[in-house]
Amino acid sequence: EVQLVESGGVVVQPGGSLRLSCAASGFTFDDYTMHWVRQAPGKGLEWVSLISWDGGSTYYADSVKGRFTISRDNSKNSLYLQMNSLRTEDTALYYCAKEASGYYLNYWGQGTLVTVSS
Amino acid sequence: EIVMTQSPATLSVSPGERATLSCRASQSVSSNLAWYQQKPGQAPRLLIYGASTRATGIPARFSGSGSGTEFTLTISSLQSEDFAVYYCQQYNNWPRPFGGGTKVEIK
Numbered sequence: 001e002v003q004l005v006e007s008g009g010v011v012v013q014p015g016g017s018l019r020l021s022c023a024a025s026g027f028t029f030d031d032y033t034m035h036w037v038r039q040a041p042g043k044g045l046e047w048v049s050l051i052s053w054d055g056g057s058t059y060y061a062d063s064v065k066g067r068f069t070i071s072r073d074n075s076k077n078s079l080y081l082q083m084n085s086l087r088t089e090d091t092a093l094y095y096c097a098k099e100a101s102g103y104y105l106n107y108w109g110q111g112t113l114v115t116v117s118s
Numbered sequence: 119e120i121v122m123t124q125s126p127a128t129l130s131v132s133p134g135e136r137a138t139l140s141c142r143a144s145q146s147v148s149s150n151l152a153w154y155q156q157k158p159g160q161a162p163r164l165l166i167y168g169a170s171t172r173a174t175g176i177p178a179r180f181s182g183s184g185s186g187t188e189f190t191l192t193i194s195s196l197q198s199e200d201f202a203v204y205y206c207q208q209y210n211n212w213p214r215p216f217g218g219g220t221k222v223e224i225k
Contacts, residue, residue: 035214037162045154045162045205045216061213062119095161102168103209104152108161 002026002107004096009112016086020112022079022096030054030074033099036081038092039111046092049081050099064090086116120144122206124217130225131196139220141189141206149185150210156219157202165204166191196222 008020022034036048049060049070058070069082079096093111100106121144131137141151153166164173166182169189179194193200201224206217 037216044203044219045156045207047207047214047216050214059212059214100167103150104164104167104207105154105162106164106167106173108163110161 002098004098004107004109006094006096006109006112009094009114011115011117012086013118014086014088014116016116018083018086018114020081020083020094020096020114022109024077024079024096024098027098029072029077033103034072034079035097035099035105036070036079037095037097037105037108038090039095040089040092043092048094051079083114086114088116090114091116119213120147120208120211120215122208122215122217124204124206124220126220127218128221128223130223132225133198134195135225137193137196137200137222139191139193139204139222141184141191141217143187143189143208145211146186147208147210150208151182151184151189152207152209153182153191154205154207154216155200155202156205162205193222 003025005023035050051058051070067085071080095111096109097105098107123142125140149169151169154162156162170182181192203219203221205219
């Protein structure tokens with residue numbers, strides 16, 4: 001059974017930093033591209049970033065480019081999101097998601113909540 | 119950058135009725151479009167990929183159609199468990215935006 005478990009969400013002040021983690025199990029982690037998607041309270045889904053199976057390719061939404069860094073450790077079956085220069089508008093539930101071979105997202109975690117507030 | 123637009127924002131439907139949701143891309147995404155369902159307090163769930171292929175375990179009452187810039191998700195006979203928010207997402211180009219969502223509520 002595929003499982004994705006996010007962690008690391010906390011309350012942080014504007015301008016602060018945070019690293020989110022996603023622990024993956026139930027599939028061969030290093031075969032798949034992984035994504036982060038976020039959802040602000042009461043709002044829709046916003047795609048944030050992706051990383052290829054080997055970490056060689058990364059992409060970001062314009063809203064986080066230059067502030068967030070996605071990475072992975074295939075030896076630990078883990079995905080990460082380093083978030084710097086946080087803004088109040090980064091407040092959201094952050095989901096980790098697995099990409100299928102056909103590029104859509106076929107499994108999602110339950111999310112970890114990041115609150116940026118003074 | 120591609121913009122995905124969903125309509126309507128809210129759809130009020132009676133149980134047993136048909137629901138038709140629309141998703142429009144600002145430029146062609148071929149058939150590289152997925153639909154997701156999200157219920158309150160839950161993570162999104164994949165319903166449809168490739169514009170028209172149901173994901174594993176998705177009931178046949180859900181169907182997707184379209185290509186290029188115009189897509190439709192149809193729920194043939196709404197069940198109580200289908201009242202939720204539905205999102206489309208294109209995966210033809212970078213970045214990978216979602217539509218704003220359509221909330222299907224009980225009429």
